[in-house]
Amino acid sequence: MLRSLRNQTQSIFFKCFLFLLICGFALWGVGDLTGGSQGRSVLSVENQKISVEEALNEINRARYMLPDRPSLEDAIKNGMYKSVLNKLEQEMLINEEAKFLDLNVPLSEQMKLIKEEKAFKDPLGKFSQNKFIQSLKNAGLSEEKYLDNIKTESNFKQLSMPIMNNDYYNEKIIKKIIDWQNEVRDIEYEIFKIINKKEIKKPSDDILKTFYNKNKKSYEIPLTRDIRYLKLTPSYFEDQVVINKKRLDEEYKIEKSNYKTEETREILQITTQNESKANEFVDLIKKGKNFNDLAKNIFNLQKSDTNIGFLKKSDLPLESSDLVFNAQLNKTLGPIKTKFGFSIYKIITISPKTEANYEVIIKDIRNKLIKELSVEILFEKLDEIEDLIAEGNNIDEIIKSNIFKKKIPIKNLKKISRQGFIYSYEEEISFLDKKPEFIKNVWNTEVNELSDIFNSNEDNYYIIEIINENKSEIPTFEQAKNKVFDQWLKQASILKTKEKFKNILSSKNNNLSLKSSIKRKDKTLGNIDDQYLINRIFEIDNKELEILVSANNLIAIKIIKTRTDNYNFNEKTFKDLNLSFSKSFFNDISNYYVQHLASKHKLERNFENLENFFVGQENN
Numbered sequence: 001m002l003r004s005l006r007n008q009t010q011s012i013f014f015k016c017f018l019f020l021l022i023c024g025f026a027l028w029g030v031g032d033l034t035g036g037s038q039g040r041s042v043l044s045v046e047n048q049k050i051s052v053e054e055a056l057n058e059i060n061r062a063r064y065m066l067p068d069r070p071s072l073e074d075a076i077k078n079g080m081y082k083s084v085l086n087k088l089e090q091e092m093l094i095n096e097e098a099k100f101l102d103l104n105v106p107l108s109e110q111m112k113l114i115k116e117e118k119a120f121k122d123p124l125g126k127f128s129q130n131k132f133i134q135s136l137k138n139a140g141l142s143e144e145k146y147l148d149n150i151k152t153e154s155n156f157k158q159l160s161m162p163i164m165n166n167d168y169y170n171e172k173i174i175k176k177i178i179d180w181q182n183e184v185r186d187i188e189y190e191i192f193k194i195i196n197k198k199e200i201k202k203p204s205d206d207i208l209k210t211f212y213n214k215n216k217k218s219y220e221i222p223l224t225r226d227i228r229y230l231k232l233t234p235s236y237f238e239d240q241v242v243i244n245k246k247r248l249d250e251e252y253k254i255e256k257s258n259y260k261t262e263e264t265r266e267i268l269q270i271t272t273q274n275e276s277k278a279n280e281f282v283d284l285i286k287k288g289k290n291f292n293d294l295a296k297n298i299f300n301l302q303k304s305d306t307n308i309g310f311l312k313k314s315d316l317p318l319e320s321s322d323l324v325f326n327a328q329l330n331k332t333l334g335p336i337k338t339k340f341g342f343s344i345y346k347i348i349t350i351s352p353k354t355e356a357n358y359e360v361i362i363k364d365i366r367n368k369l370i371k372e373l374s375v376e377i378l379f380e381k382l383d384e385i386e387d388l389i390a391e392g393n394n395i396d397e398i399i400k401s402n403i404f405k406k407k408i409p410i411k412n413l414k415k416i417s418r419q420g421f422i423y424s425y426e427e428e429i430s431f432l433d434k435k436p437e438f439i440k441n442v443w444n445t446e447v448n449e450l451s452d453i454f455n456s457n458e459d460n461y462y463i464i465e466i467i468n469e470n471k472s473e474i475p476t477f478e479q480a481k482n483k484v485f486d487q488w489l490k491q492a493s494i495l496k497t498k499e500k501f502k503n504i505l506s507s508k509n510n511n512l513s514l515k516s517s518i519k520r521k522d523k524t525l526g527n528i529d530d531q532y533l534i535n536r537i538f539e540i541d542n543k544e545l546e547i548l549v550s551a552n553n554l555i556a557i558k559i560i561k562t563r564t565d566n567y568n569f570n571e572k573t574f575k576d577l578n579l580s581f582s583k584s585f586f587n588d589i590s591n592y593y594v595q596h597l598a599s600k601h602k603l604e605r606n607f608e609n610l611e612n613f614f615v616g617q618e619n620n
Contacts, residue, residue: 098155188512266349278335
């Protein structure tokens with residue numbers, strides 16, 4: 001049924017179930033504009049209500065439409081039910097506004113849409129009543145519900161038409177943007193290396209405290225978490241793989257041919273339809289003439305034209321393959337008549353066949369099997385680890401269990417922010433080099449609890465234990481003293497370098513020795529690879545001397561001229577920009593519009609009964 005559903009009613013699913021989401025009305029927070037309400041309804045506006053049963057039916061239908069058919073518990077955990085409720089909210093608001101505006105969808109329009117639906121057509125392209133009924137049945141839709149969905153979609157189109165048809169912006173606006181993208185700046189500049197920090201005299205604590213107090217806010221550490229985690233990788237289970245000789249021999253029989261390489265020969269070949277020229281060529285070769293010289297003189301062919309590379313025997317025509325592969329090195333053969341004409345060959349290199357010995361092959365097969373089977377063991381052990389987590393075991397107890405045969409390292413990380421930055425009293429902020437899924441689990445797991453096992457990349461899995469949650473704080477001077485010193489030293493070296501730099505420039509009347517033309521898309525200036533530096537140069541809005549910092553250099557910049565590079569107006573670029581602006585405009589306006597409708601029609605949410613049902617499911 002699922003396959004039939006996916007093949008026959010995919011368009012129904014998107015048109016009748018998620019069309020509002022596709023069109024951009026995707027604000028989950030709409031209902032938060034109002035409060036909840038008491039009663040059996042989950043959602044309500046002035047003239048419509050959706051009961052708990054109706055909401056659950058939509059959630060279940062959404063589950064059944066997905067290929068992996070998640071359980072209700074999974075739909076609750078992954079938030080899928082929220083998307084369903086969001087869609088129901090939007091349908092209610094659209095239909096309520098249509099009723100308020102007295103919009104109608106003629107029956108003729110409904111019939112037209114039904115007849116045009118591909119899922120309802122027979123192989124000849126004609127509407128089929130049987131396919132119509134069967135497709136709706138597969139999608140879990142009654143005819144009445146399907147017609148309601150058509151009305152909702154039509155109402156949506158009528159309401160969104162004024163903002164959806166914003167296809168083209170003023171051509172002058174688009175051209176200004178394209179001009180901006182192609183801006184070029186002619187500059188003069190000078191590069192001066194920042195002085196060595198060792199040349200800076202070490203400051204007193206009073207100087208550092210003053211610097212700390214002036215920049216105190218920059219040392220603030222936001223809300224963070226300390227964690228421990230296990231990385232579960234197949235390599236931890238390689239010592240549990242058992243491979244007997246029978247298995248190895250079976251794999252050897254299957255794989256041994258992969259460890260052989262056929263003999264190949266590098267060949268020069270000339271093919272011609274002229275038999276007399278071919279015979280003349282071979283006769284001259286026998287008299288000691290050079291193959292390449294003759295190829296050039298008689299057939300106007302260079303060596304690159306005649307060298308056909310290393311070939312296997314099977315790559316050659318049957319008429320010549322045996323002769324070529326039985327011939328000795330540097331032997332010239334032919335002319336040989338083939339279906340392509342008269343061919344002349346010369347063997348210039350022979351690469352003999354190779355075959356690994358049994359021990360080498362068995363060792364390689366064993367290593368491959370260990371890797372494959374350790375993955376299988378990992379998957380088996382994941383179930384056992386999940387059971388231990390469910391029983392309330394912590395990370396220490398898990399690694400001491402009989403699941404592992406060797407010591408597994410526990411890794412610690414401290415002060416991880418919601419954005420995945422790692423903070424420290426003494427060191428600069430760094431970014432956690434993990435996938436978004438890892439950071440998500442750090443913040444979706446309760447303190448003193450273990451996360452679910454989750455996959456991060458390939459066959460590696462993780463379990464995270466949340467040790468502590470740290471409130472936002474500003475470290476004391478003593479706590480941040482090392483960091484304060486490093487930042488003061490960096491600033492002091494830049495300031496001292498600027499002083500030297502300005503003196504040098506002043507002696508030269510601010511004349512800069514280097515010139516360049518840079519474009520917005522450039523990434524380098526001279527030998528400095530710094531896209532951010534280029535961006536800052538394009539932010540300069542005057543022709544005064546500016547001093548910028550990049551890595552270990554100070555750069556003095558003066559804008560001489562700003563111009564637009566020559567470019568060909570690209571119709572595709574024009575259309576792409578229009579489409580991007582149009583989508584952005586539509587999404588912004590539509591989101592605002594949905595919020596407006598929620599307030600206008602007094603949308604109310606009451607999820608108490610639905611949440612009680614979910615809690616009951618979890619307790620069963």
